[in-house]
Amino acid sequence: MRLPLWHLTLASVRNRGLATVLTLVAIALSVTLLLGVERLRNDARSSFANTLSGTDLIVGARSGAVQLLLYSVFHIGDATHDVSWSRIDALRTHKDVAWLVPLSLGDSHRGFRVVGTTADFFAHVQTGNRQPLRFAAGRAFEGVFDAVVGAEVAARLGYAPGAKIVLSHGAGEFAAAEHADKPFTVTGVLARTGTPVDRSVLVGLAAIEAIHLDWQGGSRIPGVEIPAQFVAKFDLSPKRVTAALIGLERRTTVFRVQREINTAAGEPLLAILPGVTLDELWRVVGVVERVLLAVSAFVVAVGLAGLVATLVSSLSARRRELAILRALGAGPGDVFVLLMTESVLLAVAGCALGVACLWALSAGIAPWLMAEHGVQLVPRFVDQSELVWLAGVVAAALLASVIPAWRAYRYSLADGMTVRM
Amino acid sequence: MVAASRTVSDAAVALRGLRFYWPGAKQACVDIAEFTLAAGERLFLHGPSGSGKTTLLSLIGGVLRADAGSLRVLGTELAALSGPRRDRFRADHIGFIFQQFNLIPYLSAADNIALPCRFSPLRAQRAGDIGAAVARLAGHLDLPSELLARPAAELSVGQQQRVAAARALIGAPALVVADEPTSALDAARQDAFLDLLLGECAAAGASLLFVSHDLRLAGRFDRCVALSDFNAAAEATA
Numbered sequence: 001m002r003l004p005l006w007h008l009t010l011a012s013v014r015n016r017g018l019a020t021v022l023t024l025v026a027i028a029l030s031v032t033l034l035l036g037v038e039r040l041r042n043d044a045r046s047s048f049a050n051t052l053s054g055t056d057l058i059v060g061a062r063s064g065a066v067q068l069l070l071y072s073v074f075h076i077g078d079a080t081h082d083v084s085w086s087r088i089d090a091l092r093t094h095k096d097v098a099w100l101v102p103l104s105l106g107d108s109h110r111g112f113r114v115v116g117t118t119a120d121f122f123a124h125v126q127t128g129n130r131q132p133l134r135f136a137a138g139r140a141f142e143g144v145f146d147a148v149v150g151a152e153v154a155a156r157l158g159y160a161p162g163a164k165i166v167l168s169h170g171a172g173e174f175a176a177a178e179h180a181d182k183p184f185t186v187t188g189v190l191a192r193t194g195t196p197v198d199r200s201v202l203v204g205l206a207a208i209e210a211i212h213l214d215w216q217g218g219s220r221i222p223g224v225e226i227p228a229q230f231v232a233k234f235d236l237s238p239k240r241v242t243a244a245l246i247g248l249e250r251r252t253t254v255f256r257v258q259r260e261i262n263t264a265a266g267e268p269l270l271a272i273l274p275g276v277t278l279d280e281l282w283r284v285v286g287v288v289e290r291v292l293l294a295v296s297a298f299v300v301a302v303g304l305a306g307l308v309a310t311l312v313s314s315l316s317a318r319r320r321e322l323a324i325l326r327a328l329g330a331g332p333g334d335v336f337v338l339l340m341t342e343s344v345l346l347a348v349a350g351c352a353l354g355v356a357c358l359w360a361l362s363a364g365i366a367p368w369l370m371a372e373h374g375v376q377l378v379p380r381f382v383d384q385s386e387l388v389w390l391a392g393v394v395a396a397a398l399l400a401s402v403i404p405a406w407r408a409y410r411y412s413l414a415d416g417m418t419v420r421m
Numbered sequence: 422m423v424a425a426s427r428t429v430s431d432a433a434v435a436l437r438g439l440r441f442y443w444p445g446a447k448q449a450c451v452d453i454a455e456f457t458l459a460a461g462e463r464l465f466l467h468g469p470s471g472s473g474k475t476t477l478l479s480l481i482g483g484v485l486r487a488d489a490g491s492l493r494v495l496g497t498e499l500a501a502l503s504g505p506r507r508d509r510f511r512a513d514h515i516g517f518i519f520q521q522f523n524l525i526p527y528l529s530a531a532d533n534i535a536l537p538c539r540f541s542p543l544r545a546q547r548a549g550d551i552g553a554a555v556a557r558l559a560g561h562l563d564l565p566s567e568l569l570a571r572p573a574a575e576l577s578v579g580q581q582q583r584v585a586a587a588r589a590l591i592g593a594p595a596l597v598v599a600d601e602p603t604s605a606l607d608a609a610r611q612d613a614f615l616d617l618l619l620g621e622c623a624a625a626g627a628s629l630l631f632v633s634h635d636l637r638l639a640g641r642f643d644r645c646v647a648l649s650d651f652n653a654a655a656e657a658t659a
Binding site (some may be wrong): 006007011012014015167321324325326327328329330331332333334 | 482484504505508509511512513515519522523524525526527528532536537538539543588
């Protein structure tokens with residue numbers, strides 16, 4: 001039973017219980033934060049990239065690519081122009097186009113955007129890893145005044161199939177006038193996707209035309225009121241839409257079709273590849289995540305500084321201990337190794353505790369995060385990239401602990417077998 | 422191996438023309454023309470504080486390196502050894518007992534006694550079954566076995582000194598160096614401790630270099646010398 005060096009380390013660490021525990025907690029929390037931010041960053045990025053899948057092109061009036069993506073997919077901001085229905089309808093018959101889903105935006109319901117579209121929306125729009133939309137309850141809209149609501153709309157406002165809703169003209173806080181004369185009936189609720197679809201109210205294109213029959217230029221035509229039961233007498237075929245999602249027969253033709261649309265004569269159109277523009281957008285948003293990562297790296301540095309401070313401040317109290325070890329035959333090198341072992345042990349234990357903490361935390365908040373923010377955080381242990389981070393933390397601890405270890409080395413050279421203070 | 426090349430006639434410690442200066446000091450702290458501790462001899466070295474005795478013991482232990490002269494311990498010229506070799510030599514062949522604060526406070530008494538075996542495979546080998554060796558030494562030094570599992574910090578000063586003696590003796594080092602080991606003890610316990618220490622050293626055949634300022638103890642030893650008699654530098658630093 002030769003007493004191993006780590007036994008000495010363990011006993012010594014145990015002896016300085018409270019300081020050690022506090023240091024350990026500081027390291028564990030900083031590791032939790034670092035990995036948590038890194039994980040959230042990756043998950044947010046993949047949630048973001050998975051907002052729309054299976055769509056090859058988005059077409060709208062000519063503006064910026066990011067702007068088109070923002071208003072058509074994320075429902076952020078408004079289109080500066082819309083597109084005439086004839087242009088969009090013509091694209092539907094293009095030989096390379098497999099399907100086309102028009103989008104007509106501009107109305108809202110209690111803060112949620114209303115999307116005028118066709119039943120093809122439910123057949124072709126995919127999210128995540130090419131997952132089609134599913135109905136949690138009910139079915140797609142059929143009649144003019146039918147509506148389908150996203151999961152979050154249903155959850156927030158307590159809607160189920162059969163509920164009556166009233167749409168408002170315009171979007172956001174300026175949704176002043178209501179289309180109160182033409183109420184809608186909820187026919188279906190979509191399953192949660194973690195995308196802006198959850199926050200949408202989907203109606204047919206004809207419905208958009210119908211509620212605006214007695215409107216012109218953004219306000220009600222004075223004296224004209226067309227009750228809901230008479231709208232069928234009018235021509236409800238769409239005149240203009242905001243954008244369209246396009247799926248192609250063969251993905252290989254995407255650049256050719258895009259160029260064709262972008263260079264076509266007549267009404268100026270813009271076709272974008274959603275994946276490419278999503279990446280572009282993420283690069284803008286990504287600055288924030290990199291700042292977050294830098295902040296959490298600093299927190300780790302603070303944790304390690306705490307480790308070094310604890311060790312250094314304990315050193316003067318341990319000079320006797322080191323002198324005794326020296327008399328027993330420990331070389332200054334042994335003393336150096338003893339101190340290094342101690343901080344690496346603390347760093348490794350801190351990392352392990354931090355990972356456990358993160359696991360418990362992510363298991364706890366994952367459902368809430370998904371429900372409230374649509375960010376999918378998968379509780380998991382550690383993956384390879386996180387192991388690299390952890391190794392980095394331990395390496396940094398190793399590097400930082402050279403300071404106390406070197407001081408201990410100097411002490412043991414100067415003190416020898418007796419403490420001279 | 423150092424131990425194997427040793428002959429019986431070798432002195433435990435032999436100094437000749439030894440001189441040591443603390444860094445930056447103009448005067449030597451230790452300046453000894455000649456001093457010998459014979460093998461198996463139990464020597465009382467009288468030295469008040471400031472006479473350079475701690476420095477001398479650090480030199481003999483190989484923690485400090487002499488600036489001039491010859492320093493042979495158990496037949497080995499320490500000046501010729503590198504730092505790590507001197508550390509290993511100290512671990513293998515010398516047992517130390519200090520005035521107080523001898524023990525690692527958070528280790529058990531048993532772990533404290535066994536500690537030299539951690540740094541010296543040779544002493545571990547000589548001790549054989551370390552658990553049995555600890556128990557045997559503890560028995561000789563009147564340390565109850567239930568005390569051995571307790572942290573050293575919980576022991577009385579007298580018990581701590583006996584644990585320190587057991588630690589100095591485990592693995593049968595050829596030289597035991599004691600620096601004022603009894604000054605923290607009262608008179609009755611001083612005698613009892615000295616009995617145990619002298620008896621154990623005799624039983625193990627170890628040479629004992631016992632340093633103290635308390636001349637009342639000197640009569641129990643083979644020989645008594647005053648450090649100031651042969652350390653030419655003593656008065657300058659006192």
